[in-house]
Amino acid sequence: MIELKSVLLEEVGPEWRKAEEITEAHIFIYVVSGQLTYRLNHQDIPLTKGDVLFIPKGTLRAGIGDGTQMHQKFAFLFQSSGAADHTSIPLLAHKPYLLLHTRNHEYMKQRFSLLLQQWLGKLPHYELICTGIVLELLGIAAREADHADLPLKKLSMVATIQQYILDSYRGQIRLEELSQLVDRTPNYVTRIFREVTGQTPIDYLHQVRVYAARDLLLNSPMTIGQVADQLGYCDQSYFNRMYKKITGHPPSNHTGHQAIGQRREERA
CATH class of the missing domain: 1.10.10.60 (Homeodomain-like)
Incomplete structure (x- = not known):
């Protein structure tokens, strides 16, 4: 089973930098807009709108903006509890990382938005709902990776x-x-x-x-x-x-959306 550690939405300027460090959890990133570059185990990985990047736990990671424009990205960080997860969640077997360009940009944004809303709202059973959305996103990425050909x-x-x-x-x-x-x-x-x-x-x-x-x-x-x-x-x-x-909710219910981006437990 997976343990979700953090969910966040970052909107940062062109001079954004992420200091080099070892990742202590698996990271799943989806770029909503702009451009940036991650350096994973000394390899540069350019990212742009619509890109999905899975960074396994233990990867040496650094990041930098493109110097000309801001970028926005969703991310969630999670731990896996056992060897069985590597069978049921194919992305966990990808080393040293997985990069793909999603074919379903709007749906990915919508699911991440709902995930963040649930994570920040922390209403009853939010953990179960968040885990379900995370597994769906991991499954979508795995399917798109399989269909790359x-x-x-x-x-x-x-x-x-x-x-x-x-x-x-x-x-x-x-x-x-x-x-x-x-x-x-x-x-x-x-x-x-x-x-x-x-x-x-x-x-x-x-x-x-x-x-x-x-x-x-x-x-x-x-x-x-x-x-x-x-x-x-x-x-x-x-x-x-x-x-x-x-x-998952009527249009009149937007409580929680206003908090998007205000709570950051760990930066991606």
């Missing part, structure tokens, strides 16, 4: 669809529209998208919308109804259901 044509097709959704999510998007975009049938698009990302294009659309809604509700004076309408939900009750399905 997927044909480039499939990856390119899914990337095209994802980018179209990111550019157009405020409007009405239909599966037929996405299939015409890549000149394939709707069934083929759904099957390939699920093969690469683990979800359907429509599920991905809802996740992008809900993540955008969360930002608007936290950082603008807009009401829930106004946010729902702006993001293409004509029915606010449907928006409420989708929001709760994806985040």
Whole structure:
């Protein structure tokens, strides 16, 4: 079983530095924006938006910003309790590290946001919920690492669809529209998208919308109804259901999000 030690969100300037030291726990890092470089066992590992880096316990680690822009990253630190974890959690077998570029950027952000909310809120059973989210993130990374050899044509097709959704999510998007975009049938698009990302294009659309809604509700004076309408939900009750399905709580409940980034138990 794993023991979660810390969850954090860092937003730091271009001159950020991490002094060289031995890591005392496994570290899982997800870069939300910007660029930085880690030096692991004397090897430089450049990171940019969408990159995932797993650093095993015992790695000699240092870090530095790119000198021109700030970066933002999520991270969690954890310990594994026994040899059985290396069988059930494939990432633990990766030495000296694992680096990959996630194909599901928005979903990764959403899950990390929920993880941090639960960790900071410390409501009843938060440990169990946090462990579940951590295992999911480790599983997603392991699956994407296994699928790294997927044909480039499939990856390119899914990337095209994802980018179209990111550019157009405020409007009405239909599966037929996405299939015409890549000149394939709707069934083929759904099957390939699920093969690469683990979800359907429509599920991905809802996740992008809900993540955008969360930002608007936290950082603008807009009401829930106004946010729902702006993001293409004509029915606010449907928006409420989708929001709760994806985040685990209704859009009216943002207690705990305001604390994001305020509590740092160990810097990544």
